[in-house]
Amino acid sequence: MGNNNNNLTTSWGAPVGDNQNSITAGSRGPTLIQDVHLLEKLAHFNRERVPERVVHAKGAGAHGYFEVTNDVTKYTKADFLSEVGKRTPLFIRFSTVAGENGSADTVRDPRGFAVKFYTEEGNYDIVGNNTPIFFIRDAIKFPDFIHTQKRHPQTHLKNPTAVWDFWSLSPESLHQVTYLMGDRGIPATFRHMHGFGSHTFKWTNKDGDGVWIKYHFKTEQGVKNLHPDVATKIAGENPDYHTEDLFNAIENKDFPAWKLYVQIMPLEDANTYRFDPFDVTKTWSQKDYPLIEVGRMVLDRNPENYFAEVEQATFSPGTLVPGVDVSPDKMLQGRLFAYHDAHRYRVGANHQALPINRPRTDVKNYQRDGQMRFDDNGKGSVYYEPNSYNGPTESPENKQASFPVSGIAESVAYDHNDHYTQAGDLYRLMSKEEQDRIVQTIVNEMTPVEKEEIKVRQIGHFYKADPDFGTRIAKGLGLEVPQEVK
């Protein structure tokens, strides 16, 4: 069956007689409600938007593949990493964090780096950023933090006072703030930045032995950043600059690539390492845990439809495969709830069945029905478990790796409060010119803050990271470093 002609049809497949003129009562009369094609067209148009992502709303995506280049089977039984040379198709979405869908690409902001691997054992998502750390380390602070990054409820303007108020009262943010205010805060393109899983994850091998790991995607294009003045100019001239760059590079067959590495920490080291390795505001020293190569990611195909593929893509750090587990990182634990919940709200209960999200393996379970159930819904197959009809059953060898727990259940903070050493190290690592730029950037960003006490509190944090850093920022703002931090 099918219409072998080029006739325009309604959404119910019937040919349309006129798509340019609505049916009116006489040439000057009112429009008739019986023009059902018009009604359908207007009604569907009204429903063209799904809610944008509450964070990371502006983004660009691409298809590609991952190829294993090093044998890591002694660390993980993950099937997609089981053999050197094995290739797995993937989809990636890059994004900014705070701006709305349609906001400018070249702003100072972390960049999202979300990868969906379509493995033979189901989908695996690494939902990271272009920074190895984050501003906070407990999920309970995330909604407050994001409120400060979004618009003021009355003025609907961005609000630097809220941003610095929150950061100055949350000193665990200092490392990420230093990273963000430095040159890497504005990447030249999505292709010229690294990606990180940021959190600590756990790999388990086929004997059940585990290790803690951190993911690092290193760009083969080299790291390049934009000077803030250039970035501001581009934001006005071409707000979609990064989106366009990625699309054109792939269209011109200049396929961007990244090498994937992991840092590996023996499980027992987590009890004795000099800070908590699950605290996402810290990096692990590469001297202690060097990078081990895993494979190579290449992006070689553009989406054919932005909405279907990029907007409807749903990534979650809880989309895991056997051989990869989570860690007790308090941010990661909260994210395990937040993402699928957001997807059910934003895209719907059956979002995982959409072509971009659907695993390349068969999905066999007893979940049925729900809005927009557009596949065969399991037809007449058995729809409950346990059953006597040969329905799919669990495979105990794929249980999540077990782990010991101890202690008293209560609301507790990470007990390590050195927020300063790694932020200071980062400042000291910068060239003299980059130090000049970061000081100037911070002075510019903090100047509009309304309350002096917020500026003074934040200067204290920069000073504790490095006296030169804090003193120069204080000077730039025409203020003193508070006596008690000296």
Ligand code: HEM
């Ligand atoms: C997107 C929540 C921390 C990276 C999102 C979304 C939510 C969310 C609700 C929108 C999802 C959607 O509508 O599809 C949270 C919460 C966090 C947290 C509650 C802390 C507890 C982080 C961290 C990272 C990160 C630490 C990076 C290491 C991303 C990325 C996206 C995203 C890359 C965009 C995914 C895409 O392209 O669709 N986050 N987030 N988030 N988040 Fe987070």
